[in-house]
Amino acid sequence: MIAISEKRDYYEVLGVAKGASSADLKNAFRSLARKYHPDRSQEDNAEEMFKEIQEAYAVLSDEQKRAQYDRFGHKGPGGGSPFGGFGGGGFNINLEDIFGGDVFSNIFGGGGGGGRRSRRRGSDIRMFHTVDLKKIHNGSQEEVEVELPVACSKCAGTGAKDGEIADCRECNGQGRVRMRQQVGPFVQDVVRDCPSCEGSGHQIEEQCSTCRGKGKEIKATTLRFNIPAGAESGTRLRMRGKGEPAPNGKGEDGDLFIEIEVEEHLWFERSSADLIMSLPLGYSDLVLGTSITLEHVDGKDLTIKVPAYSNSGDTIEIRKRGLPRNRGSGRGDVIVLLKLHMPKKVDKKSKKSLQELKDVLAPKDILERIKADAKDRRN
Ligand SMILES: [Zn+2]
Ligand SMILES: [Zn+2]
Known part of the structure; x- marks a missing residue:
């Protein structure tokens, strides 16, 4: 217990001014409590700080106690603490009241409804798949060999030998327990994931030997999916139920998201359906004009006609030779930026x-x- 004389000023603890409004106090407390909550914080002194913050807030948020504190400080009128037994569990702050339900479940992890639901569902998996511009232009049917986690075939994903799972005795299969918890001077009622079954509600007497209780195995799988023509980099294809299997073989399997990445092209840059390129030309090409043919993403030749007396920086638009539009119909354009190619070295002649x-x-x-x-x- 901190000796009274060493105690930091409550306003200083919360980082607010002496005249701070109750809203200011509440905000300061909220952000500090989030930062230092012992369940969440990475700080070394989290627990100590949290106690200090709670105590300061408990006093300053109570009008009467605050007035008393403002007058006498930590010492109080008769010496010693005026508030009697800070260390004795005198305050009972309901954190849910202060944080609100949402934040409460954030801070306490599995404490809210969201946490509960996510335990019943396998995690999603994200993988990347790279294709070239040609495939983006034409659309493509892909076939990829991957290794994915699936429910263990031996125990049907339960993780238990012969698939035998019982209700957890600690929580009667509820997965959650109500606990009275002492955090510093405060008593909190907290609903937590059952420590015995980690919130699953299940109890496994003997582990499946194939998956060592994990309930899943890695399996080589062939994925087949379509890349839609005109797809953008970052497009996600969702394959339902191909993610992590549901925990203990109960509930929904996660999804697999395949994120499309488009390979860099040697000369084209993409601006949605338009393809942009810079075309390096010699001075004589610009003066006399020229015609240049390149292999194109649509499989046909792309011919760029550079008129005589062109300038470096001029653009040539070749209509409807870009990529198919992702939404709607038709194709984008090819836009060619003419650029003077400057030789690095010129011989005497x-x-x-x-x-x-x-x-x-x-x-x-x-x-x-x-x-x-x-x-x-x-x-
Ligand atoms: Zn349990
Ligand atoms: Zn198994």
């Missing part, structure tokens, strides 16, 4: 040719070049 072309490529007079540029910008 080419340098000479370039020198000869200098006056052809740009007017010799700088003012003439500036005027031409200004005119281009205005158009």
Whole structure:
């Protein structure tokens, strides 16, 4: 027990000002209690802190006690504690009142309805599946070999030898027990998962030797699923009941989610149904124009016609050669961004040719070049 003289100021404990409103106190208490709740907190001094927080809140949230504390501090009018027996279980705070039902079940894990339900259902499993743009374009039927957990065939997922499970004697098969708990100076009524059966309500006399009581085994499974044409990266396909088997073979199996990832393409980037690429071209290609043919995701050739006198930064749109639209019909476009490819090195002979072309490529007079540029910008 902390000696009275070493006690921290209650306002300081809750991190609020002396004149704090009851709403401020409540908020401060809530966030601190969540942080330091011994069941949840990772902090080393969680339990000690939690007690301190509870005590401070118990006093400051009571108008009369708060007034007394404001006047006399920890010492009280006659010396010693004015509040009599902090350590003796004098306060009974119902945390559910303070946190509300939802938060209560969050803090206490299996304490709420959600926790109960999740114990009756196997966990979901997520796996990733990577496909290339061609498959996204055409849609595809996939067949994948995976290893998935399934209910142990020997014990039907119960984890018990010959599948024999009895009701837990501790909780009569309810999975939950009501407990009176002393946290620091407070007595709480808490409904918890039964410690004996961990909330399952079952008791296993003898474990299944095949799965060592786990109720599941790993099995190679062939999954078949369709990738819809135009699917986006991150699309999740759900396979019901292919997740973790239900605990103890009772209840619902979890689901398997297959998340589609689209492989990076060498030149295309995707913007929903449009395919965007940058096309590096030589200076002469830009000046004279050119035609370039690439293998395309739709299986046909994609021909890009670059007109003469194109600029680096110009775009060419090739309509309806993008991907099929995910929702609705038709296809997106291919958008080609022209880019000047700058050589890293030029040999002597080419340098000479370039020198000869200098006056052809740009007017010799700088003012003439500036005027031409200004005119281009205005158009
Ligand atoms: Zn039990
Ligand atoms: Zn088994």
